[in-house]
Every structure is written in C-alpha cells, then in structure tokens.
Amino acid sequence: MIFLQTVGRVFLAFLATAGRLSIFTISGVGHCLRPPFYFRIIAKQMIEIGYYSLPVVGLTAIFAGMVLALQSYTGFARFSAEGAIANVVVLSITRELGPVLAGLMVAGRIGAAMAAEIGTMRVTEQIDALTTLSTNPMKYLVAPRLIAGLTMMPLLVLVADIIGVFGGYLVAVHKLGFNPSNYIQNTWNFLEFTDVFSGLVKASVFGFIVTLMGCYHGYHSKGGAQGVGMATTNAVVSASILILCSDYILTEIFFSK
C-alpha cells in the first residue's frame, strides 16, 4: 500500500514537473518570437556564451582532438589502418565530440550561472519587482538567454571543431610522424557537409537545452541560498542528461538510413 502510494506520488510529481516545464518552454519560445526584444541583454548573453566560453571549450576541444589521434593510432596500428586517423578525428570531432563536449562545458559554465543568477533574482524578489515595473520576466530574463543559446552555440562549436581537428593534427604530425599535407588532405577528403552541419544543429539544440534548464530551474527556485544552490545543481545535471539523450535522438535522425 505504502509502496503504491510512493509510486503514485512520484509519478504525479513527474507529471507536474513535465507540465510546468512544457508551459515554461512554450511561453519562453513565444516570447522569443514576439517584440519587444531586449537587444542589449541578448548581446550581453551572446558574448557571455559565445566569447567567454571560448577558452574552456577550446581547451576541451584541443585535448579531445589530441587524445583521439593518439588513441586511434594505438588501436589502428594493430591492423595497419593508421591512415584512417585523420578521418576518425575529423568525423568524431565534428559529429559528436565538438557539440557534446562543448554542450557539457557550457552546461557547467553558463547553465549553472544562469540558474544561480535567476534563482537569486527569484528569492530576492527581483523577479516580482520586474513585474511591478511593467516588464514581463519571461521576456526580459528568459527569452534573451534562449536566443543567445540557440544562436551562439553553433558558432562556438564551429570554432571548437577547428581547434579539435587542429589538436589531432598536432599529435599526428609532431608526435606520430604523419606527413602534414597528407594528413590535411585526408581530413578534407572524408569530410562531408552533413558531418559539420549535423554537429552544428546539435549545438543549437544543446544551447537551447542548457539555457532552458538554467532559466527554468532558476525561475522556480525557492527557499533562499540553499534553494538557489539546488537550482544550480539541477540545472547542470538535467542539462547534461538531456544533452546526451537528445544527442542520441539527433544522431538517429541524421544518420540512420
């Protein structure tokens, strides 16, 4: 009996959260499409996501590319397929590692910061204050962040792709002794438009997920500093999980024939 009660309660809580999140998402997207637009805030968020995340994402990408080259070399050497390294590096980076690693890094950086900022605004009544000053908080706080996430993540990932491929090149040429022009040739030859494009679409979706989770958890936080801390954690964890889930779904859509 108690077991059934618990199951029921958890299920109802899940439905309630799903409902609240859906309403929040629809309302947030709606505000992205309708004026007024807060360009000043959109620009600020774009810089935050696109520019200030560059070092972190760039570092992640370069090491990912380097380790990829190294790993695939030691693996492929067993059946004399070292030549495929360039191919493996560029495909893995553009299709998967670029967007996913950048998404996770940005979730930790931006998602957490957004949840903390909006959560603090919630518990210190700044969100209420917005409403009293004829400003819709969904439009003022949430929409600019969603727009920034959607648009800046692809750019960020494009840069990450280039840096990641360059990392692979560094290891292949300077450590493994590949011929530079051959390596570059191989990189280009196997790369198709869809590889990069699918990665950038993923990036855009991940950017949306990260900013949505940051805003959602911040917006609904309550109970002072502890509540804000919890919102921050939840934003990062839920964004990371959703990134990996949606990555699978998007891959399935793009590449299953």
Next chain:
Amino acid sequence: MAQNQPMIRVKNLCKSFGRKTVLDGFNLDISAGESLVIIGGSGTGKSVAIKCIQGLLTPDSGSVEIAGENVIGMAAQERERINSQIGMLFQAAALFDSLPVWENVAFGLLSEGRVNRTEGREVAIEKLALVGLDAKLADVSPADLSSGMQKRVGLARAIAIDPKIIFFDEPTTGLDPIMADIINNLIVAVNQKVGATALTITHDMQSAKKIGDRIAMLYQGKIIWIGRADEVENSGNPYVDQFIHGRIDGPIKMALRA
C-alpha cells in the same frame, strides 16, 4: 469611477500556503488620495496582503478592486496597464543587481518607453536627490550599497514612475532615526504632491502615525481594528494597545516559531 468609490477595495481575501492560512477574510477599503498604514507583528501576512493586492500572488478567494475594476483573474495585458500606475517598494528593496543604481530607478520609465536613456539618467538623479542620495551613486552597483541606501534607491524607483497608487513594504525598517524621518516626510510629500493613494506596512509606530491618515491592524489574517491615525493611542482595542506599546502581556500570543 463613481465619486465615493474607494481606490482600492479588498473583500474577503483568503490566502493559504499549504496548510498554513495567512489571510483569512481580509477586508479593506482605501479611498483615492488616502494614506493607509497597516501594522501587525512580523509574519502575520502583511507582505502577503500587499502582494495579493498588487497581483504578485493570486489569492485563494476574495476580490480586489482597483479603481472599480476587479483585477483578480484579469488578462495579463490589462493587468500590466493597471500595474503601470502602481509603484512598489519591496521589503528588501529587490534592486536589480545587474544594473547600476540609475537604471534601477529609471527602469519603469525606460521599460514603458516614456524616456530615452539620457533622459532616464537625469530623472533618476533627480529622484535620487529626493531620497537624499548623491548623484555620484548613480553608476554604482546596488550590491555595493548599505541596506538603508538600497531601501532609498527602492523608494526612488517606486516613485519614479509617478504612480497613482504606491505600496511601501516597511519603508523605514533598517534606517537610522533621522533617515527614517526623512523618508516619512518624503512619503507624506509624495502623497500630497501627486495625490497618490498609499498603502504602507510598518512596525514603526512613529512612522505609522506620521504618514498614515488611517491605521489598520492585521492580526490572524484579518483586519481587527481600523481608525484615524490620531485615534490609535486610544483605540480601546486591547490588541492594538498591546502592539503599539510593545507589551509582552496581553491578548496577542506570540507563538515561538520553530
């Protein structure tokens, strides 16, 4: 609007959070241009009452009429139109710490497109002077101000939009006595100058008597006494007596909250 219609009419307002009942049949009429002060112990639901009237919280039942219009369940846009005539000072100021002081003060004017940024800054500095703050503070972040100063910036923000109705949630709490008096005078002046209708919450009896035309006492979710400010000393109501003299003995049971 009819001649004798109150600016704000609250009928039978009830609001609970979970099992905790905060407002339980709260009634209040405030006439246009009047300054009404609500007193009551902390945690009795004074802020909740103001937020229900303002529209930040939806009451469980009851009605709120502003200038004759029932605002509960009103469409968001309609509500925004009404809100643009209401100024509010929050208990903890609730300043936007991502914006400098002047933008906080001018926020309402900017968001309604009533001024451009240059004008907004000038208006903000004017309003800051009204609350005794120097123009040098205009570009400071609110987070770097003392809580008393934040309160005054909040006050400047509330009056900057030239509201018809102003809510002050504990305007003098946390201020030194001299500054408290300056703020009291300011509130009186604002009410007289713009003829605004004001609803103030306070524990500060001196302030209540100074700024209130009438005083109401909130206890256990209801207004248990309401009268002219000069009657409060001789209200004949044991609850009011105990509260304004701060006595331990009396009918008010201060529950020791966990």
